[in-house]
Structure formats: C-alpha cells, structure tokens
Amino acid sequence: MGSNRQPDPLMPQVGGTITHPEHGQFKILKSLASGPFSDVFKVLHVQKNERYAMKCEREEGNIRPVLKLDVYVLTQMGKNSHGIGFPKLICAGRTGYYKYAIMQLVGADLGRLRRAMPDKRFTETTSVLVALQTLNRIETLHDLGWLCRDIKSPNFAIGRGNEAGTVFMLDFGFARRYKDNSGNLLPPRNAAALLGTIHYAPLASHYNQEQCRKDDLESWLYMVIEMAAGSLPWANMDALKQHKMIAEAKKFARTAGRAQLFDGCPKEYDELMDVIDNIGFYERPNYHKLASILEAAIERLKIDRYAQLDWQLPGYDLIKRADHIGDLGESNLLSMRLKEAKSEENIHAEKENNNFPLDEPNLISCSSPEMEPVPAGHLPNYEGGDGKGEERTQSNNSFNDAQSPRYHNY
Ligand SMILES: Nc1ncnc2c1ncn2[C@@H]1O[C@H](COP(=O)(O)OP(=O)(O)OP(=O)(O)O)[C@@H](O)[C@H]1O
Numbered sequence: 001m002g003s004n005r006q007p008d009p010l011m012p013q014v015g016g017t018i019t020h021p022e023h024g025q026f027k028i029l030k031s032l033a034s035g036p037f038s039d040v041f042k043v044l045h046v047q048k049n050e051r052y053a054m055k056c057e058r059e060e061g062n063i064r065p066v067l068k069l070d071v072y073v074l075t076q077m078g079k080n081s082h083g084i085g086f087p088k089l090i091c092a093g094r095t096g097y098y099k100y101a102i103m104q105l106v107g108a109d110l111g112r113l114r115r116a117m118p119d120k121r122f123t124e125t126t127s128v129l130v131a132l133q134t135l136n137r138i139e140t141l142h143d144l145g146w147l148c149r150d151i152k153s154p155n156f157a158i159g160r161g162n163e164a165g166t167v168f169m170l171d172f173g174f175a176r177r178y179k180d181n182s183g184n185l186l187p188p189r190n191a192a193a194l195l196g197t198i199h200y201a202p203l204a205s206h207y208n209q210e211q212c213r214k215d216d217l218e219s220w221l222y223m224v225i226e227m228a229a230g231s232l233p234w235a236n237m238d239a240l241k242q243h244k245m246i247a248e249a250k251k252f253a254r255t256a257g258r259a260q261l262f263d264g265c266p267k268e269y270d271e272l273m274d275v276i277d278n279i280g281f282y283e284r285p286n287y288h289k290l291a292s293i294l295e296a297a298i299e300r301l302k303i304d305r306y307a308q309l310d311w312q313l314p315g316y317d318l319i320k321r322a323d324h325i326g327d328l329g330e331s332n333l334l335s336m337r338l339k340e341a342k343s344e345e346n347i348h349a350e351k352e353n354n355n356f357p358l359d360e361p362n363l364i365s366c367s368s369p370e371m372e373p374v375p376a377g378h379l380p381n382y383e384g385g386d387g388k389g390e391e392r393t394q395s396n397n398s399f400n401d402a403q404s405p406r407y408h409n410y
Contacts, residue, residue, distance in 0.1 A: 023102070041054045133167040146176065156170065224272075
C-alpha cells in the first residue's frame with residue numbers, strides 16, 4: 001500500500017536498514033500499511049534471517065502519537081502469561097527523527113479477509129469461532145487494565161504459517177487505562193472525545209462520554225455482526241457528515257431496527273446485545289456469559305471448533321485476495337486533526353493517571369462541535385470496498401453541544 005502522506009526521506013524507506021543497538025540490523029523489505037498515525041513495514045533481521053513487522057512514527061508532528069502506547073501495552077502483554085494472540089514485541093528504539101517498534105509479523109487483517117469473501121461475510125463457522133477468539137483477546141486486554149477504544153476488524157489479524165488459526169489483536173494507539181496500578185477503577189471524566197472508528201464506535205463515545213469495558217464490547221458486537229451478516233445497517237452513512245445519524249441508527253437497532261441489525265447472524269447473537277447493554281460502567285463484563293452464548297450457537301449449528309477457518313480453506317484463496325484488496329488504495333476515509341485544548345478535567349485525569357504518562361493529550365471542552373478535517377497530506381490510506389466503516393477519527397465535540405445529548409441508556 002502506498003502512503004497518502006508527502007514522502008519524507010528522513011523516515012524509513014524500503015531497501016534501507018535500521019540498526020538497533022542490542023538487537024542488530026533490520027532490513028526494510030516492504031511497506032505493509034501507511035496511515036495517518038504510523039507506517040508499518042515488513043523487515044528482515046539480517047543476522048537471524050527472520051521476518052518481523054516494524055511500526056514507526058515521527059517524533060514530532062503526529063496527529064496523535066500511537067507508538068508509545070503500542071509498546072507499553074505489548075510489553076505488559078509479553079510479561080503476561082495470557083499474551084497469546086498479541087504480537088510479541090522484539091524491541092523498540094528511536095533515531096531522533098522517528099520512533100520504531102519491531103514486533104512479530106502477522107498476516108492479513110480480518111477486515112480485508114472479510115471483504116475478500118464472496119458476500120463480504122465469513123461462513124458461520126468462521127464468524128462464530130472468530131467472535132470467540134476476539135472476545136477472548138478483549139478480555140485479556142481488559143484484565144490487564146486497558147481499554148482498546150478502537151475495536152474493529154482491521155485491528156485483528158491472523159497469524160502466519162501454522163498460526164493461521166490464531167487471531168491476533170493489533171493497534172493500541174487509542175488504548176487507555178481504566179484502573180490504576182493498585183487495581184482501583186479510575187473515575188470517568190465529565191466528557192471525552194468521540195474517537196475510534198465511527199461505524200464501530202459505542203454510543204457512549206458518540207455522546208462524548210468516558211468509555212468503559214462495556215463500550216469495547218459494544219464495538220466488538222458491531223464487528224461480529226458485520227463479520228456474520230456482511231454489513232451493518234449504517235454501513236452506507238458517511239462517517240463524518242452523518243455521525244449523528246449513525247448514532248441514531250445504533251439506537252434504532254435496539255428497538256424497531258433490531259431484526260434488521262441481526263439479519264444474517266446466528267439467532268443467538270441477539271442475546272449478546274442484551275448482555276452487553278446491561279453492563280455497568282464499573283462492572284467487569286461477564287465475558288463467560290458472552291462466550292456461552294457463542295457456544296450455544298456452536299452447538300446448535302454443529303460447528304467443529306477445530307475446523308479450518310475460511311482463509312485456511314483452499315477454495316477461497318482468501319489470503320491472496322485480501323492482499324489484493326489491500327492494494328486497492330484510497331478510500332473515502334478521513335481522519336480528524338487533534339486539537340490541543342486541554343480542560344481542567346483532563347488535566348485532573350492526567351494527574352490521577354500519573355503512573356501512565358500515555359494519556360490522551362486533548363479531549364474535552366472544545367468549543368466547536370464541528371470536526372476539523374486533517375490536511376490532505378494526512379489522509380489515511382485504506383482499502384476501498386465498503387471500507388467506509390474504517391474511518392478512524394478523534395473529534396472534540398463539546399460535551400454541552402445541544403445536538404449531542406448525554407446518552408443515558410437504551
Ligand atoms: N505485527 C504486524 N504484522 C503485520 N502487519 C501489521 C502488524 N502490525 C500492523 N500491521 C499492519 O499495519 C496496519 C496498521 O497497523 P496499526 O493499526 O497498528 O497502525 P495504526 O497507525 O494505528 O493504524 P490505523 O491507521 O488503523 O489506526 C494493520 O491493519 C496491519 O495491516
């Protein structure tokens with residue numbers, strides 16, 4: 001994939017080499033992704049002849065720095081015995097101009113793989129088994145004290161070779177601690193940015209509320225419905241111009257629009273929404289209950305839990321097709337410029353989060369509800385297809401914006 005950004009000769013280039021003081025030389029083989037936040041390359045460890053992924057970002061001038069959070073979360077994950085399904089972090093470094101992290105190389109992401117399927121939906125077997133795996137990854141991340149706040153299929157990827165049946169969780173650039181080192185839950189700020197990816201954003205985020213574990217699961221639900229059904233009812237709405245309408249559609253999907261939302265999904269999925277919608281802000285979600293709903297679908301549909309997944313079956317040739325989808329280039333995606341306003345509340349939240357200097361830099365009390373597009377040079381580069389749902393954004397809608405009523409329940 002090419003980048004939408006102006007070429008920057010001081011950033012890593014294909015063909016170049018990076019030397020880490022302890023880990024040795026890495027030759028840059030290929031660009032894997034180039035987005036508004038970072039560039040990702042396939043690299044070769046020259047001495048060990050092993051391939052890895054390298055994610056890098058400029059030291060200065062980022063819309064939002066993401067690498068520090070990736071490194072922080074993956075380091076913690078590596079120390080955690082439950083780190084299965086998270087890329088292993090090899091090393092991280094900086095050159096003065098950019099920062100980089102070298103990690104386990106994984107395969108195609110679930111967004112591309114789904115769009116490579118004939119109806120843009122996985123088979124029942126794959127969609128249910130992948131729902132179980134991704135639920136497990138989210139539980140692991142949560143139990144480590146982090147929220148993702150950007151759950152979507154492009155942020156999960158399959159393993160390579162004999163790990164192709166394992167789904168890996170990527171991208172912690174919007175992660176946030178919800179508890180401190182002693183395990184105390186952090187109180188919600190009065191308001192928070194609409195951030196993440198609008199088509200998958202939880203209602204709380206639409207209404208500028210602090211997110212909690214439940215909200216990651218709400219995004220997960222939208223993702224698993226899309227994987228099973230092929231699309232979401234709001235798939236054709238413009239993420240930027242119609243973000244309020246998307247929120248309305250998500251509310252409608254809980255009343256008269258419910259049957260439409262779940263059309264094409266195993267019937268058990270309907271119950272997932274009730275369980276998720278009833279989780280409280282401070283509550284540890286009942287992941288086991290959610291998994292047991294998926295298990296009920298597995299039982300009813302007589303799914304072999306050790307079955308090969310769609311991309312492991314020769315018939316679809318999915319991995320190759322997914323690569324091609326990745327090459328389609330530009331879509332209509334637009335990211336948002338990070339504003340620099342800081343409110344008293346945010347400063348307070350940062351102080352409370354003192355041990356985690358990775359807090360989001362701006363978020364609240366921006367006077368304008370309008371979202372400001374980033375300059376063309378920062379347009380992200382993602383695939384076409386129905387990729388509207390993959391717009392990743394961060395806005396500063398005023399909490400008091402009359403058009404953004406505080407969201408209570410649904
Ligand atoms: N470890 C990896 N192995 C292989 N590919 C990877 C790896 N990490 C990231 N990628 C590829 O790079 C893409 C972007 O990575 P990631 O989401 O971490 O970066 P980002 O800058 O936060 O992206 P986004 O613009 O989606 O927010 C992924 O969708 C995936 O295709």
